[in-house]
Amino acid sequence: MVLYHGVCTVRRGIRSRNRVLERSPRQAIQADAAGNDIFGRRLLFAAIFSGTMAGLLGLAALALTPGGFGIVDMMLLALLAVTLPWMVAGFWNAAIGLLIVRFSADPITAVMPAAALIRGDEPVTASTAILLCIRNELPERMIRNLEPMLAGLDAAGCGDRFNLYVLSDTSDATIAGNEEAGFAALTSRWCNRIAITYRRRAVNTGYKAGNIREFCERWGSKHDFAVTLDADSLMTAEAVLRLVRIMQMDPKLGILQGLIVGLPSTSAFARVFQFGMRLGMRSYTIGSAWWQGDCGPYWGHNALLRLGPFIAHCALPLLSSNATEDRHILSHDQIEAVLMRAAGYDVRVLPQEDLGWEENPPTLIEFIRRDLRWCQGNMQYWRFLSLPGLRPVSRYQLALAIVMFIGSPAWIGLFVLGTLAVAFSDTPADFIRADAGMALFVCMLVMWFAPKIASAIETLLRPELRRSFGGAGLFIVNFVIETVYSILLCPILWFGHTIFLAGLMLGREIGWIGQTRDDHAVPFRLALRSLWPHTLLGCAALGLLAVTQPAAIPYALLLAGGPALAIPFAMMTAWPWLGSLAVRIGIGRLPEETTRPAVLLALALPAIESAAPLPRPSAV
CATH class of the missing domain: 3.90.550.10 (Spore Coat Polysaccharide Biosynthesis Protein SpsA; Chain A)
Structure with missing residues (x-):
């Protein structure tokens, strides 16, 4: 072990501990207990969470009724049930958060x-x-x-x-x-x-x-x-x-x-x-x-x-210990x-x-490398679900952290099984009801993007917040770009998690390694080596539908588009010139690039120094 201790004579002035404060910690705790019925809030959240889960599964079951409800339908419903908890929780957290932000005088202290x-x-x-x-x-x-x-x-x-x-x-x-x-x-x-x-x-x-x-x-x-x-x-x-x-x-x-x-x-x-x-x-x-x-x-x-x-x-x-390794x-x-x-x-x-x-x-x-480390770590949580003394909310949090990554193979299973079911049906109507299926499709999209939609609504309703993002026009453009980006990115990550989890079951693990944080290009060979399975999955699904049910391709693109385009997506989003252009014209603009806090100016960040000029007030 190398030890270097900065032995400096640091002034240790004595601070007064007797200053009278306006409210004591005891008063704060009492006020918090009196003003916040946490049990009631948790009960309400559990009710709306469970009700939403049940409603969506019921809607999915209705959508799958054409031709009877067989083993494939049961498998699809089970896979959907695994994907839903994270999305339903995100939807209601975002909805509650938006209400607090809009109608509370001080959302933070609320x-x-x-x-x-x-x-x-x-x-x-x-x-x-x-x-x-x-x-x-x-x-x-x-x-x-x-x-x-x-x-x-x-x-x-x-x-x-x-x-x-x-x-x-x-x-x-x-x-x-x-x-x-x-x-x-x-x-x-x-x-x-x-x-x-x-x-x-x-x-x-x-x-x-x-x-x-x-x-x-x-x-x-x-x-x-x-x-x-x-x-x-x-x-x-x-x-x-x-x-x-x-x-x-x-x-x-x-x-x-x-x-x-x-x-x-x-x-x-x-x-x-x-x-x-x-x-x-x-x-x-x-x-x-x-x-x-x-x-x-x-x-x-x-x-x-x-x-x-x-x-x-x-x-x-x-987690375990033996004679050779802990x-x-x-x-x-x-x-x-x-x-x-x-x-x-x-x-x-x-x-x-x-x-x-x-x-x-x-x-x-680099994002996938970091994400897989989190995936492996979250999969270790199942050992602690039954740990004595944990609060019910704590067990829910651990379970949700596990489901966040288990949901990935469930998404891929839905995609593969659903694609095969549609492809080998005489018509899509023989597999899924148009009315219930479209309602489910819209509900899933809304829940998927609910946290971002909630913040977008708040941003567009507040002039000063709109201006911090570069104005309403630029904000909307960026929102659309980010939506397309997420539709491409998420299925790539889901399939990556699926491959990794399969390897994890066979003993494959990753450790704690350093990260490459500087901008750099992704060469074709690296992208191909890392993402060829994703490309194969996406292209195979779209090719199969093109031959059998071309009308289903627009819907399949939500899950197949990202994997099919994974290699060019990885290469293009890493192009240094594209990043520089995005900074100059305001793509992905953050409030710090408008207000430019002193602490960030002191760091001389290129993204701050090269950011697009402030929009004129009339553009806000």
Whole structure:
């Protein structure tokens, strides 16, 4: 293990802990309990969720009645039942979120009451560790992202209450040497202002969770809270201080997750994805927070942990152990969240969009690599569904995380079986009723895009929000582009998950590896090697329908179009010139490219500096 500790004399001024606040944590908890019937909300959500599931399955059964209800129809209905939970939950989370955003005076405090207790000038008395977890990443970008936050904490007079820990699991010797040199220089620059500790493990036991656990065992007792950051994370000092002040006010709060949005990118693939991510996150998160309440999500980074209960209750068990190798949990965050809640501490999300950013993969190939790691991690959750002491909502969250990826082979099964059934019917009407089938088709499309539709409605109804996206015209163009993009992307991912899950059953696994974050082209050979099975599936289905039932092709394109075009889609969305053009003309434009926050200007991001000019007010 390599240890480099920045031993600097950091001023440790004593902050007063006796300042009288307008409302005490006890009063906040009482007000929250009195004003929020969480059980009633959860009961309502369960009722509408179950009712919607039953209604859609009934509609599907009706649609499949031509020619009787046989074994193929039963299989299709069973596959549909697997795909529905994630979509139905997303639809109702988005609908609830839209209602709160439109009709609540303060949507954030409506779902996170403790946020209303913070004025922003409360003394920061807690000692907070900032944990940057890295593995085989170039240090220059991480240092670039850290320094504005460190400068903000120092300018706020709070530098003595924070300690940055760079927790490296880097295995590449060259990158490790650059890390040590880069963070040694960073430590020197911030000496006497903010303490910085760099530590590298020789073996990444337990992956990221093991990295943080090693910190907890070694230094955790020195601090009250910990901010968790990934290598691609960016948080402002204001965001960190806001999370810390909220947690100081509420002693029951164990994990406070900040909303994360995409950092403006010059990759065409990432730009369109991040535009959709921005639309999909806020309404969905606010809606889910309304009924999940104190059983909220933890996404593993851009969040604040209360270290005492985290150390005591959130140690992850081994998946298995033998004489040669221990198997560890890959996706740690949701397990830690449910363990924290089981210990009696709240896990909440603060759905505020200026709390932090993350970088997204610049190409489809890199995106799939990251997605498969999440897939493997979520599949490990089934072992914890029966864990003693978990709340019912926690078990639902774990089950939904599993179904999110199990739904992928169900989608592909629906696609393949449905294509074969239509192709070998005399007419499509012999397989599916036109009226019920069209109603089901429309319902599925609405639910699929509901989180983005909800945020789009809110954006178009608010002039200042429309302007932040570049005006109504540009926003609508981007919404259409993102919709087509999602229709192509999702089936590609679903088939990728299906192949991977089949391999997982045969013992194939992936580990925790570094990511390529810089824009780069995807050569034809790489795209062909990675995506030929997808292309074969899509083209085979469309070819079969072209020969047998050409009228069904427009409907089949929703699931077959993406796989059939996977190779050119991967190559074209990675073209650097296309990304540069998208930045200049505003494709995938984010609000940060209009308002240009100071923290992003300080990073000199190409997507910020090259963004299209602001539209004239008449275009809004």
